[in-house]
Structures are given as structure tokens and as C-alpha cells.
Amino acid sequence: MTLDTLPKGAHAVISQVVARMVDDPIATRLGELGFIPGAPVEIVATGPVGHDPIAVRLGSTCFALRRGEASRITLKHDL
Amino acid sequence: MDAVTLPETATRPLRAALVGNPNCGKTSLFNQLTGSRQKVANYAGVTVERKEGYLTTPNGRAIRLLDLPGAYSLSATSPDEDVTRDVCMGHHPVEKQPDLIICVVSASNLRLHLRFLLELMQLGRPMIVVLNMMDEAARLGLTIDVPGLAAALGLPIIPAISLRKSGIANLLNALDQPEFLPPPALKTDLDVHGEVGKLITRFTNEGTLRGDRMADRLDRWFLHPVWGPIILLVVLFFMFQTVFAWAQPIMDALEAGIASLGQIVVSPLPPGLLRSLLADGVIAGAGTVIVFLPQILILFLWILTLEETGYLPRAAFLLDRIMALAGLSGRSFIPLLSSFACAIPGIMAARTIQNPRDRLVTILIAPLMTCSARLPVYTLLIAAFVPHRTVLGFLGLQGLALFGLYLVAIVSGIIAARLMTRGVASDEHPLMLELPPYRTPNLKSVALGLWQRAVMFLSRVGTIIVSLNVLLWALSSFPSPPANATGAAIDYSLAGHIGHFMLPIFAPLGFNWQICVSLIPGLAAREVAVSALATVYALGASDDNAANQLMPLLSAHWSMATAFALLAWYVYAPQCISTLAVMRRETRSLKVVLGAAAYLFGLAYAAAFLTYHVTRALTG
Numbered sequence: 001m002t003l004d005t006l007p008k009g010a011h012a013v014i015s016q017v018v019a020r021m022v023d024d025p026i027a028t029r030l031g032e033l034g035f036i037p038g039a040p041v042e043i044v045a046t047g048p049v050g051h052d053p054i055a056v057r058l059g060s061t062c063f064a065l066r067r068g069e070a071s072r073i074t075l076k077h078d079l
Numbered sequence: 080m081d082a083v084t085l086p087e088t089a090t091r092p093l094r095a096a097l098v099g100n101p102n103c104g105k106t107s108l109f110n111q112l113t114g115s116r117q118k119v120a121n122y123a124g125v126t127v128e129r130k131e132g133y134l135t136t137p138n139g140r141a142i143r144l145l146d147l148p149g150a151y152s153l154s155a156t157s158p159d160e161d162v163t164r165d166v167c168m169g170h171h172p173v174e175k176q177p178d179l180i181i182c183v184v185s186a187s188n189l190r191l192h193l194r195f196l197l198e199l200m201q202l203g204r205p206m207i208v209v210l211n212m213m214d215e216a217a218r219l220g221l222t223i224d225v226p227g228l229a230a231a232l233g234l235p236i237i238p239a240i241s242l243r244k245s246g247i248a249n250l251l252n253a254l255d256q257p258e259f260l261p262p263p264a265l266k267t268d269l270d271v272h273g274e275v276g277k278l279i280t281r282f283t284n285e286g287t288l289r290g291d292r293m294a295d296r297l298d299r300w301f302l303h304p305v306w307g308p309i310i311l312l313v314v315l316f317f318m319f320q321t322v323f324a325w326a327q328p329i330m331d332a333l334e335a336g337i338a339s340l341g342q343i344v345v346s347p348l349p350p351g352l353l354r355s356l357l358a359d360g361v362i363a364g365a366g367t368v369i370v371f372l373p374q375i376l377i378l379f380l381w382i383l384t385l386e387e388t389g390y391l392p393r394a395a396f397l398l399d400r401i402m403a404l405a406g407l408s409g410r411s412f413i414p415l416l417s418s419f420a421c422a423i424p425g426i427m428a429a430r431t432i433q434n435p436r437d438r439l440v441t442i443l444i445a446p447l448m449t450c451s452a453r454l455p456v457y458t459l460l461i462a463a464f465v466p467h468r469t470v471l472g473f474l475g476l477q478g479l480a481l482f483g484l485y486l487v488a489i490v491s492g493i494i495a496a497r498l499m500t501r502g503v504a505s506d507e508h509p510l511m512l513e514l515p516p517y518r519t520p521n522l523k524s525v526a527l528g529l530w531q532r533a534v535m536f537l538s539r540v541g542t543i544i545v546s547l548n549v550l551l552w553a554l555s556s557f558p559s560p561p562a563n564a565t566g567a568a569i570d571y572s573l574a575g576h577i578g579h580f581m582l583p584i585f586a587p588l589g590f591n592w593q594i595c596v597s598l599i600p601g602l603a604a605r606e607v608a609v610s611a612l613a614t615v616y617a618l619g620a621s622d623d624n625a626a627n628q629l630m631p632l633l634s635a636h637w638s639m640a641t642a643f644a645l646l647a648w649y650v651y652a653p654q655c656i657s658t659l660a661v662m663r664r665e666t667r668s669l670k671v672v673l674g675a676a677a678y679l680f681g682l683a684y685a686a687a688f689l690t691y692h693v694t695r696a697l698t699g
Binding site: 069 | 151152154156187188189190191194195219272285291294295298299302303304305307308392395396397399400401403509510511512513514515
């Protein structure tokens with residue numbers, strides 16, 4: 001399961017951030033923003049058109065991610 | 080690396096740089112420290128703002144403080160972050176490596192900000208940490224063992240609330256130390272996230288806290304899929320109501336004031352060249368500059384306030400999908416919407432777009448958004464050439480034509496943006512936008528921001544606009560007509576000659592020489608073309624009734640194809656030098672301005688050419 005498929009209001013824990021290519025700058029940046037294995041996330045809101053982008057709460061910060069960005073983040077199954 | 084020691088006799092001021100994540104309160108700290116002693120410019124070749132200020136510590140040490148762009152990491156992903164990385168690492172071609180890094184960290188967002196702090200510490204440069212937003216941390220119930228954290232990091236930490244001047248005195252005292260030490264070396268293979276986690280568990284009570292309840296409650300409304308866009312529409316409605324409607328009386332008053340000032344100043348002078356230069360060149364030119372100010376200030380009052388409260392990133396969230404159609408992000412929406420009032424505040428508002436590529440593309444397509452100065456030309460030509468009747472029972476044909484002109488411009492803007500964004504980077508265009516906590520806007524920061532915009536516009540853009548106005552005045556006034564002249568004075572001037580000279584180029588668009596001549600003074604401001612046409616047709620009418628007198632004359636003299644071609648020309652043409660001047664100022668690149676002028680001119684020419692020939696084929 002990836003972060004972009006998580007419904008609004010749901011909580012989850014990050015399994016890993018998957019790079020799309022060698023030196024994927026988006027995956028690197030997600031890691032730097034704190035999207036790291038074990039971090040708890042919550043979907044706060046989804047965009048009005050096509051549920052894109054999504055607002056993700058990560059610790060005390062909230063980030064807006066486009067679905068393509070969020071699809072790089074896989075979640076742990078055993079919730 | 081050695082400690083930086085500066086003897087009190089040192090002649091060179093200490094170079095310090097504020098570094099930190101976006102939304103750490105760095106800029107309000109910068110404002111508190113330097114007040115109005117700031118210089119805002121651009122880094123050469125990139126649309127990245129360079130802010131430097133001066134301050135003197137209680138013991139008299141002079142400090143040059145650089146406010147570096149906010150960054151999440153030293154592995155930069157945008158030109159903003161490139162500047163921060165290059166300056167911090169001492170690789171910047173112009174900017175020298177700072178003697179001291181003042182790292183600003185938000186206490187309410189330690190997990191994110193400490194990571195960047197550890198990364199900066201690995202540079203081994205002398206450093207002080209400002210633990211900002213202590214009030215917000217307290218509101219969240221977060222307690223931090225500051226001395227413990229400072230000891231663990233081996234760095235001085237100064238707690239502060241930059242919005243309330245709190246901690247500033249302590250920071251100034253810290254800046255008075257005789258020497259600044261680099262932090263103890265970190266392991267090169269340090270697991271930064273792991274280290275941050277350990278520091279947070281040891282020195283804060285974060286684990287026992289629930290998130291920001293107020294932000295959650297507000298976001299439930301502001302980011303709601305239905306209510307969110309409705310609230311945004313209401314906000315935008317009020318915003319543009321004030322930009323269009325409130326600014327108008329002030330602008331009219333300013334215009335009238337400048338006109339009467341012109342009268343007072345020139346009345347003692349005998350009629351003649353000097354009087355005309357002062358009245359029609361200099362004072363009228365200064366007038367066109369000052370008239371933009373109310374719109375710029377009102378728009379920026381809104382933007383700065385919305386930015387400070389944290390609402391602007393939420394608006395960008397709601398609008399992201401729509402702007403993605405143009406290959407841009409939600410941040411470009413407000414600058415582009417403002418451009419419907421006038422491209423000048425719109426282009427200036429593009430400063431709020433963090434991504435420099437998006438900023439550049441937004442600036443380049445802003446002139447395609449139909450500004451209000453085009454309206455006088457549109458209404459004149461539509462009234463003269465589009466029949467006044469209704470279609471489908473209720474739609475006025477003239478209104479439809481006007482709507483069509485707006486629509487064509489918007490669609491062209493989207494296509495142009497798409498083409499420009501596709502050419503630059505084929506890879507994925509990231510959003511990854513932080514939605515910061517809601518905050519009360521700080522009056523001083525907003526006032527300072529407004530002041531800087533006004534000064535920048537008047538001093539940098541104003542001088543260009545006034546000089547160009549004087550140049551246009553000279554072109555339209557010299558040489559003066561012979562004594563027995565029968566035609567309009569402008570026809571004998573250089574502008575008239577240029578107009579006639581331009582005729583072969585514009586004849587394929589169906590333009591006659593009168594149009595060509597009126598295009599030249601129209602460069603000063605688009606709406607001037609109407610009164611210029613009146614002058615060329617020797618109506619001698621004042622601005623107020625020029626349109627009314629012109630209308631029958633134009634419908635008799637021009638073909639419909641010519642009129643529609645001129646409308647098409649006006650949709651695209653880089654007709655306003657003030658816009659080009661502000662573009663030059665904002666991008667610091669003549670190449671960009673020339674490129675913009677060339678692409679807009681090309682579009683205008685092609686559109687007018689097509690319109691002329693298609694209309695002629697259809698109307699026979």
C-alpha cells in the first residue's frame with residue numbers, strides 16, 4: 001500500500017520511500033522532509049479536484065504532496 | 080577549522096548569514112535585527128532575492144547580515160536552495176563565505192529543523208543557533224531542555240520569539256562574543272534522522288503531545304473539498320474587489336492631482352517646448368508611475384497578510400490541480416489573477432513563488448492576462464464593429480466578443496506556459512509544499528514588506544518608465560509641424576515618420592498608417608492608444624469624449640477585418656513598456672525581457688494576420 005491510496009483521516013506508518021530512478025531528487029527530498037521508515041503519517045485533506053494533491057500530517061508538520069510524490073512512499077501493512 | 084576571532088580594531092564588518100528551513104521565522108528575525116537598514120536585490124542571473132542588512136551590537140561590532148533563502152537541505156533542489164548551499168559552503172561565485180552562520184530553528188517543528196541544523200554543523204563553520212517560535216512551542220505544550228540541547232550539540236542556543244522581539248537582546252549579546260567556535264565535529268557517517276530522534280526524546284516531551292489542535296480545526300474548513308474552495312472564492316472576491324474598486328478612486332484622485340500639479344508647475348512657463356516637456360513628458364510620465372502604486376500596495380497588503388497567516392500555501396494547495404494544467408503550481412494563481420488588473424503588480428507578486436522556474440514562466444505569461452488598460456481599446460472597437468444585438472435570446476453579442484477576447488488570452492497563456500514548462504524540464508515537477516501553522520500576521524513585517532515594494536517600484540521601475548515616457552514624448556513632438564500644416568501635429572513628428580515607416584510591416588495585418596502612428600504613444604500605456612488615434616484623426620478631442628467621437632469615424636473608415644486584427648493584436652502585443660520595465664527589474668535579465676517581447680510580438684503578429692485574413696475571407 002502506498003501513501004496516495006490512504007483515505008482521508010486514516011493513520012499509517014511509513015515502510016520506506018521508493019526511488020523511481022538513480023538519484024531520484026523527489027525521493028531524496030521526501031526523506032529530508034522526514035518521510036522516513038517508521039514515521040507515522042495522517043491524511044488531513046485531499047484536493048478539491050481529483051483528490052489531488054493530498055495534505056499529509058507528519059509529526060508536527062503538514063505537507064501538501066501531489067499523488068505522484070506520495071506514491072513513492074510505501075506503508076506498513078500491519079496497522 | 081579555526082575559530083573566527085575579530086579584534087575590535089578590525090575594519091571589516093563581521094559577515095553573518097541567517098540560515099534555516101522555510102517557515103522558521105527567519106525573515107521576521109532579520110527584520111527585528113536590521114529594521115529598515117536592509118538592501119533587497121537579486122542574485123545575478125537568477126530570480127532569487129538577495130536580502131542583506133546591517134546592524135551594530137551593543138558593544139559596537141558592525142555586522143553585515145545576509146538573509147539566505149529558506150532551504151530544507153544542502154542537497155539543493157531549486158535555485159533558491161542552490162544559493163544557500165553555495166554561500167554556506169563557500170562555493171558561491173560572488174558572495175563570500177560567511178564568518179558566522181546563524182541557524183534559525185523553529186521550536187515547534189524540531190524534527191524537521193534539527194535535521195537541517197545537523198547537516199549545517201557538518202560544514203564545520205562557526206555557528207550560533209536561534210531557537211525561534213518558543214511561544215508556538217509553549218502553546219502546543221512542548222517543553223524543551225535548552226541548556227541540555229545546547230550542551231549535547233556543543234553550540235550556543237538562544238531561545239527567541241522573533242515576532243515579539245523576545246530573545247533579540249540575548250542574540251545581540253551572543254554576537255558580541257570575541258570569538259565564534261565551530262561545533263564539535265560530527266561523525267561523517269552519522270544517521271542524521273536517528274540522531275534527531277535521540278535528541279528529541281532526550282530533551283523534549285514531544286512524545287506525549289498531540290498535534291496542533293487549532294491548525295487541525297481550521298484546516299478542516301480551509302482544506303475542505305467543498306467549503307475550502309468556497310472560502311477561497313470569497314477571499315479572492317474581496318481581494319480583487321479591493322484591488323479593482325478601492326484602488327480606482329485613489330488612482331483617479333492621484334491622476335487628477337498630478338494633472339493639476341502639472342498645470343501649476345508649468346503655468347508660469349510660456350507655451351512651448353520646455354512647458355510641453357515638463358507637462359507631457361516628465362510629469363505625465365511620473366503620473367503613470369504613481370498611478371500604479373495604489374493597486375500594488377493593496378494587492379501586496381493582501382498577499383503579505385495571507386502569506387503571514389499561513390493561508391496562502393493552503394490556497395496554493397486548493398488551486399494546485401488547476402494550475403497543473405499550465406504546468407505550474409498553485410502558487411502562480413494569485414500573480415496571474417492580479418495581472419487581470421494590471422500585469423505590473425502581478426509580475427511583482429510572482430516573488431511569492433518559491434520555485435524560480437515557475438516564477439519565470441508566471442512572469443512571462445502575466446502580460447497575456449487581459450489587464451484593465453486594454454479595456455478602453457476593446458470597448459471602443461467592439462462598440463464600433465460588433466453589432467449591438469442579442470443571440471440565443473439573452474446573450475449580448477458585444478459582451479460575448481469581450482468575453483471571447485478574455486478567453487482567448489487565458490487559453491493562450493495556458494498553452495504558452497505548457498510549452499515553456501515542457502521545454503525546460505521533462506522530469507516530474509514537484510510540489511512538496513509545507514503547510515505551516517496558522518499565525519497572527521505581524522504588523523511590522525507587513526509594513527516593512529509594503530514599504531520595500533513601494534520603494535523598489537518607485538526607484539527602480541519608476542526611473543525607467545519616466546525616461547521612456549520622455550523619450551516617447553520627444554518622438555511624438557519632434558520635429559514640430561510646419562506653419563502651414565494641415566494634418567495632425569504628430570504626423571509630422573518622428574513618431575509619425577516611424578509610423579509611416581512601419582506601415583509595410585503592418586500592412587499585411589490590415590493596419591493603416593493612422594494605427595501604426597497611434598501604436599507608438601500607446602507604448603507608454605495601452606489605453607493611450609485611444610486618445611492617440613483621436614489625435615491622429617485630428618479630432619482634437621479630450622480623453623473623455625475621444626471614444627464617442629471616434630466610434631462613428633472608425634466604423635466608417637476601417638474594415639471589420641482591420642478592427643478585429645487590431646483587437647487580436649492587443650490581446651498579445653507587448654504594448655506596455657512599464658510591464659517590460661518591471662520584468663527587467665524582477666528578472667534582472669535583459670535576455671528574458673527581449674525574449675518575452677519577441678514571443679509576444681510574434682504571437683500578436685500571427686494572431687492579427689490570421690484574424691485579418693480570416694475575417695476578410697468571411698466578410699468578403
